[in-house]
Amino acid sequence: MSISILICDDSSFARKQVLKALPSDWQTNVFQATNGSEAVQMIPEKNIELLFLDLTMPIMDGYEVLDHLKKTDTNCFVIVISGDIQPDAVERVKKLGAIGFIKKPVNKEEIETLLVEFGLLVRQPL
C-alpha cells in the first residue's frame, strides 16, 4: 500500500533534492506544493499523510503551516526540511508538532531513519 506524501518548498531544485533522497523502495504517491498556502489546501484534499515542509517560503511560511495544522487538528505527520538551522528554529517547529527536523541539504539516511522511527517505512529484517 502506498502512502500519500506532499513536498512543500518554493524551490523546485529543493523539491527535487527531497525526491532524490526518498528511499527507492518506498511506495509513495507524491504531491508537490510551492508554498504553505497550497500545502494546507492540498493536505485534506489529497489525504496527505506525511508532509515534508520547508520553513522559509513566500505567501505562507512553514511556521504558519504548522500552526494551521495544529489549530485545525489535522492528522498529518510533518518533517521539516530547512536551511534555518538555529537551535530556536528546531525547538519552535517541534513545539508546533513536527516529528522531525532535517537540515538542508537533505541526506538520504536521515530521512530513512525518521521514516522507520515513526513506522512510515517498514524494514523487514533480513
Place this chain on the structure above:
Amino acid sequence: MSTSELSEDYRDCFQEITNVAMGQAADKLARFLDVFILLPVPNVNMLQPSELAMALSAVNHDESVSAVCQGFIGSGIAGEAMLIFNDSTFQEIADLMNADSDDSNQLELEILMDTANILIGTFLTGLAEQLEVRYSLGQPSVLGRHVNIEDLIKINEKRWKQTLAIEINYKIEGSNINCDLLILFTDDSLNILKQKADYLLE
C-alpha cells in the same frame, strides 16, 4: 556571451544554495548574540550597478550607513561580499553583546567587523561547500562609515558591470536590528557558477 539572462532553473538553484548558506550564517550569529534571526526569502538576480542601491531592502535610505566588504577568489569564481548596516542599529547590537566603551567610534568598528566576519565568512564557506569549490577570502575592509547609501554605491559601482547579485536581509527578532548582506559575483564567474549548478541540477 550575454549574461543578462539567468534562466529560472539557475536562479532557483542559486537561491536554494543561498538559503542553506544564509541559514548557516544566521545560526552562527544567533548563537553568538543569543538571539533568533528572522530569515527572508533571499533575492537572487542579475543586476545593473545602478540597481544595486535599490536592491538593498533592509537599508533605510534616509539614514547614514556603514559597510564592510570582503573579496573572494578561487576556482574561477570571484566576487565581493558586503555587509551594510544602518548606523542607528549599532547601539542595540552593542547592548546585545554587552559591549560598552568610552570610545563609541572604536566600539562601532568592532561590532561592524565582528558581525561581518561571522556573516560573510560563514556564508561564503557554506556556498563553497555546496558548489564544491575552494576560494580564498581577502581581508575584510571598511567600505564606508556614516555615509549615505546612494553615495556608497556610487563610489563603488564603477567596479561592477552587470552582475549576479545575492541580497539577504537579516533581522533580529524583537529588535530593530536589520542588516543587508550583498554578494556580487564578477561577470567572469557566471559560467563556472552555471557549470556547478548543472552538476547539482542533474
